[in-house]
Amino acid sequence: MLRIENVSAQYSTIKGPVAAVRNTSFDILDNEIFGVAGESGCGKSTLLKIMYDLVQFPLTLSGGKVVLESRPEGGGQPLRLESGNIPKAWWKYISYIPQAAMSVLNPVYRVDEQFYEIIKRHHGGAQSKSQMREQLSEYLTELTLPVDILDSYPHQLSGGMRQRVVIAMATFMKPSMILADEPTTALDVVVQRNILMMLMELQQKMGNTFVIVSHDMGVHYQITKRLGIMYAGTMVELGPTQELFEDPLHPYTQMLIGALPKVGDHRPKEGIPGSPPSLRQPIVGCSFEPRCPKRMEICRRVDPPFVQVRSGRCCACHLVPPQQ
Numbered sequence: 361m362l363r364i365e366n367v368s369a370q371y372s373t374i375k376g377p378v379a380a381v382r383n384t385s386f387d388i389l390d391n392e393i394f395g396v397a398g399e400s401g402c403g404k405s406t407l408l409k410i411m412y413d414l415v416q417f418p419l420t421l422s423g424g425k426v427v428l429e430s431r432p433e434g435g436g437q438p439l440r441l442e443s444g445n446i447p448k449a450w451w452k453y454i455s456y457i458p459q460a461a462m463s464v465l466n467p468v469y470r471v472d473e474q475f476y477e478i479i480k481r482h483h484g485g486a487q488s489k490s491q492m493r494e495q496l497s498e499y500l501t502e503l504t505l506p507v508d509i510l511d512s513y514p515h516q517l518s519g520g521m522r523q524r525v526v527i528a529m530a531t532f533m534k535p536s537m538i539l540a541d542e543p544t545t546a547l548d549v550v551v552q553r554n555i556l557m558m559l560m561e562l563q564q565k566m567g568n569t570f571v572i573v574s575h576d577m578g579v580h581y582q583i584t585k586r587l588g589i590m591y592a593g594t595m596v597e598l599g600p601t602q603e604l605f606e607d608p609l610h611p612y613t614q615m616l617i618g619a620l621p622k623v624g625d626h627r628p629k630e631g632i633p634g635s636p637p638s639l640r641q642p643i644v645g646c647s648f649e650p651r652c653p654k655r656m657e658i659c660r661r662v663d664p665p666f667v668q669v670r671s672g673r674c675c676a677c678h679l680v681p682p683q684q
C-alpha cells in the first residue's frame with residue numbers, strides 16, 4: 361500500500377546537515393499493523409514524516425520517493441500518489457498522529473471545533489453544525505468515548521483522553537492508512553493498554569493499515585504483525601514480529617531483544633554498550649560495527665545492503681547471507 365523506495369532525508373542545521381534517514385526501502389502492506397522500532401534519534405519520526413509527505417524545511421528529501429497506492433473497497437478509482445503529491449490524500453486516505461500528539465490540539469478551541477475543521481476540509485462546509493455534531497457523536501459512541509468531550513477545551517481533558525481524541529480525529533474520515541508516532545509514550549501502563557486496545561479494535565473494525573512507531577518493544581510484541589528495526593537512520597532488520605522476537609538475525613536486534621526483561625528470567629540484563637554514531641558525519645561501513653560483538657574486518661569498510669535473507673525477512677548484516 362505504501363512503498364518506500366531508497367529514501368534519504370536530511371535536516372539542515374547551522375552545524376551542517378544531519379542525515380536522519382539513509383537509503384531506506386521497504387513496503388507497507390494492505391490491512392496490516394506494521395511497527396517501527398529503534399532507539400532514540402535513529403530516525404523513526406523522520407521516516408514517518410517522509411511517509412506522510414510532511415517534508416518541510418529544515419527537512420529535505422535528498423533521494424528516493426514514497427508511493428501511496430489505495431484501492432477503494434467496492435470499486436471506484438484507485439489512487440496512486442508519489443512524494444510531493446501525498447498531501448492530496450491526507451485525512452481521507454492517510455492520516456498521521458504526530459509524536460507528543462496530546463499537545464497538537466489547539467488550546468483555544470473546543471474539541472468539537474477542531475473536529476469540524478476536518479469535516480469542513482472534506483465536505484467544503486456543505487454540512488450544518490448540527491449535522492456534523494450528530495455524525496461526531498455517533499462516531500465517539502462507536503469508539504466508546506463520552507460525547508461531552510466535544511464541549512471541552514483540551515486542558516480540561518486528561519493526557520490519555522487527549523490522546524484518544526487525537527486518535528479519533530485521525531481515524532474519523534476512515535482513512536485506509538494511519539501513521540502513529542509513539543501513540544502510547546508518556547502514558548501510564550493502564551491508559552497505554554486502553555489506547556492500544558482502541559487502536560486494535562479500530563483496525564479490526566475498519567480493516568485499515570496502521571504503522572506504529574514506538575521504542576517500546578512490548579508494544580510491538582502485543583499489537584504489530586510485522587516489525588522493522590531502525591538503526592542510525594536506516595532499516596537494519598524487518599520481518600513478522602513473532603519471528604523477529606523468536607529468532608532475531610541482526611546483532612543489534614539480538615541485543616535489543618536480549619535486553620528485554622522476561623517473566624521468570626532472573627539473569628542480569630546486559631545493555632548495548634556505546635552509543636549510535638553521529639548522523640552529522642558520513643558513516644563508512646556498517647553503522648553498528650563499533651558496538652557489534654560479532655564484527656568482522658569487512659564491516660568496517662563495507663555497508664551491508666538491506667536484502668531479503670529468508671521468505672518475508674530482510675536484514676542488513678554481513679553475517680546473514682542473502683536468500684539465493
Ligand SMILES: Nc1ncnc2c1ncn2[C@@H]1O[C@H](COP(=O)(O)OP(=O)(O)OP(=O)(O)O)[C@@H](O)[C@H]1O
Nearest residue numbers: 371373378380399400401402403404405406407639
Ligand atoms: N528539526 C530538526 N533539526 C535538526 N535535526 C533534527 C531535527 N529533528 C530531528 N533531528 C535529528 O534527526 C535525527 C533523527 O531524529 P528523529 O526525531 O527522527 O528520531 P526518533 O527515532 O524519532 O527519536 P525519538 O525516539 O527520540 O523520537 C536525530 O539525530 C535528531 O537529532
Ligand SMILES: [Mg+2]
Nearest residue numbers: 404405406459
Ligand atoms: Mg520520534
